[in-house]
Amino acid sequence: MTVRDVIKDVESLTMTFTAEFDATVERVWQLLADARQLERWWGPPEWPATFTRHDMVVGGESHYYMSGPDGVLMRGWWRITVVDEPRRLAFDDGFIDDDGNPDVAAPVIDTELTIKPTAGGGTLLTVRSRFSSLEGLEELAAMGMEEGMTSAMGQIDAILAEDP
Numbered sequence: 001m002t003v004r005d006v007i008k009d010v011e012s013l014t015m016t017f018t019a020e021f022d023a024t025v026e027r028v029w030q031l032l033a034d035a036r037q038l039e040r041w042w043g044p045p046e047w048p049a050t051f052t053r054h055d056m057v058v059g060g061e062s063h064y065y066m067s068g069p070d071g072v073l074m075r076g077w078w079r080i081t082v083v084d085e086p087r088r089l090a091f092d093d094g095f096i097d098d099d100g101n102p103d104v105a106a107p108v109i110d111t112e113l114t115i116k117p118t119a120g121g122g123t124l125l126t127v128r129s130r131f132s133s134l135e136g137l138e139e140l141a142a143m144g145m146e147e148g149m150t151s152a153m154g155q156i157d158a159i160l161a162e163d164p
Contacts, residue, residue, distance in 0.1 A: 002156055024123060042064065049066050
């Protein structure tokens, strides 16, 4: 599995995932920029993602849903806050209802993905999720965020093995 480290830090209200890949920074960036590649790994295998919108510019939005094994759809949105190709992507991440309206009762996560070259010619991908409250962190942890993101990122090697 590609995930090297998962750190849940209740003091800083963050959950951070770090993975290393045998690919260039530019190739790993494509996994974020191309919605068809992104949806192949953003959801875990049991909850595959489908992006219906992916406007990766500052102020742009992405909309997606993850399809559960029992037919349930979990819908989400991103509001892009930083695009620093090919090194950094940041966005607010939350849940939406069937009509595309933000779920104001659900936590919004400040998410940042950083991509850095390694000394061995590979790439380190870090996904840091910052929560506005301990309750939000615990709610997403109880929903299986750690296992889900670890499983989701575990799909990246197979995508990278294919032609871009």
